[in-house]
Amino acid sequence: MHTPISEPTTRNAKATFNHILDAAIELFYKDGYHRTTVNNITKHAGVAAGTFYLYFPSKLALYKHVLITFSHNIRREIAAKVAVKETRYEKEREGIKAFILLAKKHPQMYNIIYESLYIDRALFKDYYESFALRYIRGLNESVKNKEIRDIDTEIVSYVLMGISNFIGLKVVLDLGNNNDDIDYIVDQVMELIKAGLFR
Amino acid sequence: MHTPISEPTTRNAKATFNHILDAAIELFYKDGYHRTTVNNITKHAGVAAGTFYLYFPSKLALYKHVLITFSHNIRREIAAKVAVKETRYEKEREGIKAFILLAKKHPQMYNIIYESLYIDRALFKDYYESFALRYIRGLNESVKNKEIRDIDTEIVSYVLMGISNFIGLKVVLDLGNNNDDIDYIVDQVMELIKAGLFR
DNA sequence: TCATAAACTGAATACCTATTCACCTTATAA
DNA sequence: TTATAAGGTGAATAGGTATTCAGTTTATGA
Numbered sequence: 036m037h038t039p040i041s042e043p044t045t046r047n048a049k050a051t052f053n054h055i056l057d058a059a060i061e062l063f064y065k066d067g068y069h070r071t072t073v074n075n076i077t078k079h080a081g082v083a084a085g086t087f088y089l090y091f092p093s094k095l096a097l098y099k100h101v102l103i104t105f106s107h108n109i110r111r112e113i114a115a116k117v118a119v120k121e122t123r124y125e126k127e128r129e130g131i132k133a134f135i136l137l138a139k140k141h142p143q144m145y146n147i148i149y150e151s152l153y154i155d156r157a158l159f160k161d162y163y164e165s166f167a168l169r170y171i172r173g174l175n176e177s178v179k180n181k182e183i184r185d186i187d188t189e190i191v192s193y194v195l196m197g198i199s200n201f202i203g204l205k206v207v208l209d210l211g212n213n214n215d216d217i218d219y220i221v222d223q224v225m226e227l228i229k230a231g232l233f234r
Numbered sequence: 235m236h237t238p239i240s241e242p243t244t245r246n247a248k249a250t251f252n253h254i255l256d257a258a259i260e261l262f263y264k265d266g267y268h269r270t271t272v273n274n275i276t277k278h279a280g281v282a283a284g285t286f287y288l289y290f291p292s293k294l295a296l297y298k299h300v301l302i303t304f305s306h307n308i309r310r311e312i313a314a315k316v317a318v319k320e321t322r323y324e325k326e327r328e329g330i331k332a333f334i335l336l337a338k339k340h341p342q343m344y345n346i347i348y349e350s351l352y353i354d355r356a357l358f359k360d361y362y363e364s365f366a367l368r369y370i371r372g373l374n375e376s377v378k379n380k381e382i383r384d385i386d387t388e389i390v391s392y393v394l395m396g397i398s399n400f401i402g403l404k405v406v407l408d409l410g411n412n413n414d415d416i417d418y419i420v421d422q423v424m425e426l427i428k429a430g431l432f433r
Numbered sequence: 434t435c436a437t438a439a440a441c442t443g444a445a446t447a448c449c450t451a452t453t454c455a456c457c458t459t460a461t462a463a
Numbered sequence: 464t465t466a467t468a469a470g471g472t473g474a475a476t477a478g479g480t481a482t483t484c485a486g487t488t489t490a491t492g493a
Binding site: 242243244246247250281282283284285288 | 439440441442443444
Binding site: 191 | 358
């Protein structure tokens with residue numbers, strides 16, 4: 036059930052491990068989890084089929100490893116960029132911008148995380164619930180500081196995640212037009228978050 | 235490539251067709267597209283495996299049929315509810331509420347549409363781009379009427395779709411707490427859309 | 434009533450793919 | 464140098480599943 040991933044020790048083994056990981060990420064993104072075969076992963080990684088099972092107990096275990104690594108990276112990167120900002124406004128702007136840039140730079144990340152809903156719903160729930168928890172903590176601080184209005188911070192966190200995710204989707208999948216000028220996009224989004232939609 | 239779906243003519247045949255559809259929808263939602271087998275669909279529908287192919291040329295064609303039907307229903311239902319509202323604020327409130335209620339009532343719909351990203355990316359793109367186009371048209375009207383501020387309506391449409399989708403996700407998957415009082419949730423969301431996040 | 438078509442059956446087919454395993458190669462440390 | 468473990472191989476296995484098809488049942492209209 037829970038055979039752990041066998042982390043390689045030697046330099047060469049590490050390289051092999053990473054080749055498999057990189058190939059998997061590329062293929063999961065390009066073809067999706069289900070259409071990606073282990074044989075195809077190993078072919079792309081330039082190793083034999085059996086080598087896969089030296090490092091990963093199953094295809095699903097590899098997927099989970101990729102997912103968890105990505106989710107840590109996303110949070111770490113965004114948290115680091117947000118932490119240095121002073122005001123809630125700047126934190127929010129930075130968070131959204133960082134998310135979009137991350138999505139653009141590693142479209143795999145984002146796509147693969149979303150696919151968890153169709154691979155193992157619990158993974159998806161865990162991911163967004165824990166992302167939300169962090170968000171809520173930050174928002175609650177800002178409510179205390181009187182920086183933001185007194186709205187239900189849990190709901191606000193899903194609203195803000197929804198905004199980042201859909202704008203990220205638009206940029207990554209190039210939905211509609213004008214997906215190149217990220218600063219422009221972020222400015223427009225912040226206009227809405229700052230002053231609302233209506234006159 | 236494009237063998238059409240054979241719509242049944244007689245009363246009994248229609249019933250069979252619908253049994254297959256209903257079983258498929260239930261299973262696609264519960265297990266996802268890839269884990270759902272044609273044999274399982276027919277078993278749930280109470281028909282033989284071969285019967286499936288009297289009506290659908292392939293499992294993918296059935297999925298596309300389900301998707302297209304859903305996407306029409308979602309748009310029709312939301313459009314009808316939004317149309318009777320006068321102001322942009324009321325339209326927006328109604329649109330978000332209708333989406334959440336629809337998601338709650340037919341979680342399959344929403345979940346299955348999202349899965350298209352992992353079945354056929356073009357379907358997903360088409361769905362959101364045409365949803366956005368309609369949205370943008372409505373928003374542009376309201377910009378002309380001076381009802382809403384002069385923000386890039388394409389970006390606004392993705393922001394608003396993202397909000398509805400993530401709040402819908404929260405309700406459907408019961409992420410976090412307090413997912414029962416839909417009016418409360420919608421009120422909180424509208425607070426944000428109306429007056430922005432900050433003090 | 435009966436000929437014909439429509440609806441239906443379900444075992445068999447044909448293909449696909451995760452995983453295994455017996456064996457080979459390379460690195461290491463004594 | 465050499466025994467031992469770590470790293471690696473790839474054909475074979477085992478299980479699964481979309482689709483087919485030869486045949487059966489049911490409905491219909493003349």
